[in-house]
Amino acid sequence: MLQNHLKYIPNYPQSFTGKERDSETGFSYFGARFYDSDLMTGWLSVDPMADKYPGLSPYAYCGWNPVKLVDPDGMEIDWVKDASGEIYWDNNAVSQATTKEGEIYLGKEGCKYNNDIGTITHYKSNGEKEYYPYSSPNSNSFGAFPINIPTESYKSGYAQFGSNRSNNRKHAGSDLYAPEGTAVFSTNDGVIITNPYYFYKGTKAIEINHSSYTARYCEIIPSFDISAGMHVKKGEFLGILKAMNIGQSNNTMLHFEMYNNTAKGALTVTSNFPYKRREDLIDPTSFLNSLLFISPAKCVLK
Ligand SMILES: [Zn+2]
Numbered sequence: 445m446l447q448n449h450l451k452y453i454p455n456y457p458q459s460f461t462g463k464e465r466d467s468e469t470g471f472s473y474f475g476a477r478f479y480d481s482d483l484m485t486g487w488l489s490v491d492p493m494a495d496k497y498p499g500l501s502p503y504a505y506c507g508w509n510p511v512k513l514v515d516p517d518g519m520e521i522d523w524v525k526d527a528s529g530e531i532y533w534d535n536n537a538v539s540q541a542t543t544k545e546g547e548i549y550l551g552k553e554g555c556k557y558n559n560d561i562g563t564i565t566h567y568k569s570n571g572e573k574e575y576y577p578y579s580s581p582n583s584n585s586f587g588a589f590p591i592n593i594p595t596e597s598y599k600s601g602y603a604q605f606g607s608n609r610s611n612n613r614k615h616a617g618s619d620l621y622a623p624e625g626t627a628v629f630s631t632n633d634g635v636i637i638t639n640p641y642y643f644y645k646g647t648k649a650i651e652i653n654h655s656s657y658t659a660r661y662c663e664i665i666p667s668f669d670i671s672a673g674m675h676v677k678k679g680e681f682l683g684i685l686k687a688m689n690i691g692q693s694n695n696t697m698l699h700f701e702m703y704n705n706t707a708k709g710a711l712t713v714t715s716n717f718p719y720k721r722r723e724d725l726i727d728p729t730s731f732l733n734s735l736l737f738i739s740p741a742k743c744v745l746k
Pocket residue numbers: 615617618619698699700
């Protein structure tokens with residue numbers, strides 16, 4: 445059984461407990477959520493793995509540190525879903541054609557939100573599984589904020605839309621930094637445009653047509669449940685954040701891009717300087733700002 449050899453590894457001991465840096469508004473979304481007992485429910489009062497893995501400390505989710513549960517017996521594999529819905533590795537499956545009849549080939553890496561136990565499973569490309577706590581998205585009439593508790597501001601520095609990159613390129617989105625395993629949510633109802641595809645440094649992207657805008661959710665590991673043509677709801681689980689494989693820390697973020705749907709076609713247009721994006725690219729900052737001002741009862745200003 446899994447529980448006989450599970451270990452837990454506290455994740456992000458420093459960066460995730462750091463102070464907010466939103467000097468522009470002085471509004472600490474980290475602080476707001478930290479002191480809001482309503483919003484805390486999903487994180488601290490429940491340890492969804494406690495029943496399943498009784499050897500673990502109930503304080504494993506102490507503070508904001510997501511807990512990484514690693515199955516060290518994992519092997520190099522591909523993931524397959526059997527007829528009962530169970531996801532397992534199959535050493536012989538590398539495509540649907542090599543997957544057993546009646547089963548669904550899922551791929552080398554993905555994740556899934558387990559509604560019944562309130563956790564997210566990350567099915568890693570090395571055959572390991574990791575489990576992360578899930579907390580509900582925060583939304584208002586404008587939409588749902590795409591992640592919970594970003595650790596630094598997307599409104600300044602390198603994270604900001606339009607900030608300079610090498611070779612005269614400019615940053616085409618807003619970066620929302622948060623720990624690996626953080627859930628990514630659909631900002632509004634919409635339709636998935638394409639199957640998730642490889643994006644950058646070991647991460648993938650999802651495109652969603654939200655009617656009045658298209659959003660691209662980048663540098664994530666998508667849910668196995670996401671596919672082209674499916675309808676998603678505001679706040680629906682799309683996937684998780686994952687560190688890029690560039691050998692440095694603090695590079696786990698949602699790179700969030702927006703387009704106002706006045707153009708058609710591929711979102712990346714490498715000839716279109718300085719953003720290298722479709723011509724209807726827009727700055728997501730004001731939209732993201734509008735989502736942070738949740739109902740007053742949920743905002744505790746420090
Ligand atoms: Zn970015």
